[in-house]
Amino acid sequence: GAGVSQSPSNKVTEKGKDVELRCDPISGHTALYWYRQRLGQGLEFLIYFQGNSAPDKSGLPSDRFSAERTGESVSTLTIQRTQQEDSAVYLCASSLVGRLNTEAFFGQGTRLTVV
């Protein structure tokens, strides 16, 4: 597709359930980022994938959060045993990476509500 696609756009889940959020990056983009944005707050970095390198997981808030990426394509962010504080918009972005910095393109996000 032309841009970064995230699904679902909205997800309501019960506390304690597991959820999976999907991100389809722009074709050919080797870098992929996940962020969490709570209402009225800034973007909180979660995880960064770059090609075949080990992902930078330094932003994952707890072991309930994990993410995978298949090659240089789709990524899935999984939240296990969801808590109410996990309610937020989860944003995915992708970019080319080269010798010069290039811009990151963001998806529209998945709004997660834990009830």
Add this chain to the structure above:
Amino acid sequence: LAKTTQPISMDSYEGQEVNITCSHNNIATNDYITWYQQFPSQGPRFIIQGYKTKVTNEVASLFIPADRKSSTLSLPRVSLSDTAVYYCLAHQAGTALIFGKGTTLSVSS
């Protein structure tokens, strides 16, 4: 990772020029300076990027002094539609993009 500091909020009126300054005192040699804009209920959007001196595009200008310890995003003749959060980042190619709290710009008529 260079920490950036920018004002929490700014107010302006339509037609004015707005300058948002970002401080990045511990910027590294390989760091680039990038600004993103975020509207409510949308993901951030790239505005401009630079390494040193001045960069201009159809949306904004970016001024970076020789010591690179700060940068200024300049938005000419703002309109109501420029009301958004603006993020300044200092980062290297091939590393995660870390966003701060950003500057909330409010433009009034």
